[in-house]
Amino acid sequence: MLRFDCLVLDHDDTAVRSTPTIHYPSFSATLQQLRPGQSISLQRFAELCYDPGFEPLCSRVLAFTPEEMKIQEQNWLAAVRRTRAPFWPGMVPLLARYAAAGGHICVVSHSNEDTIRQDYAAAGAPAPELVFGWEQGPGRRKPSPWPLQQIMARWQLAPDQLLMVDDLKPGWEMARACGVPFAAAGWGVLCDAARRDLQARADWYLERVEQLEDLLYSRT
CATH class of the missing domain: 3.40.50.1000 (HAD superfamily/HAD-like)
Structure with missing residues (x-):
């Protein structure tokens, strides 16, 4: 019952x-595209996504512009389409x-x-x-x-x-x-x-x- x-x-x-297989690799690729030479480990990415959260990570910590936020979203959507999370x-x-x-x-x-x-x-x-x-x-x-x-x-x-x-x-x-x-x-x-x-x-x-x-x- x-x-x-x-x-x-x-x-x-x-x-x-999905985070280790899609979200983090997509984010890392975007970070290299928008902030060449800067990297964030998977562990640190998880910590920042928890506090302050993913959107504040992009907008406040990394200071992505609205145009860069659109690039991040487009890259993420492309990653989701081509990869199925196990x-x-x-x-x-x-x-x-x-x-x-x-x-x-x-x-x-x-x-x-x-x-x-x-x-x-x-x-x-x-x-x-x-x-x-x-x-x-x-x-x-x-x-x-x-x-x-x-x-x-x-x-x-x-x-x-x-x-x-x-x-x-x-x-x-x-x-x-x-x-x-x-x-x-x-x-x-x-x-x-x-x-x-x-x-x-x-x-x-x-x-x-x-x-x-x-x-x-x-x-x-």
Whole structure:
């Protein structure tokens, strides 16, 4: 018997391993294009994406102009189109078993819906029933509670019938605003500051994908 009727997943670094395989290489290439000779390690990139965040990293730390921000976005979109982010080992069979047991799978992410659906299809994972991506706009993106409110309304679910899984704080903020249980995807956390923060905030801090499967079915 399922413990949660609906599994709400973040995408990047929660379902798929995208920062080391797509986002960081794309960013590094853009940095060499716009700031020749300057480099940022993967670890430092993860730290800066956590605090102050990716947009402030570009606009404040690196002082990208609006024109340079457009170049960064174009380079990133090109990288996303040519490379499929791999799902974390064990995630696709976990989703298949969960869907077969009658669970609803939804995605709330800062990636685009088209990219998310293409990643799921390419991996042979069950298609998410609802996807709320970056295209929803500022007032409807996480950490706004709007995506979770829409999911609960779709199936008339109470907050405790959902489980939100994310590797960063915006997912936790959204879940907290709705009273939805939150599990931190520790397998995708790339910096110590985020790890400490999520360990302190999350209802469950999961180090491995297998622990998520245990949580979905366990009543203890």
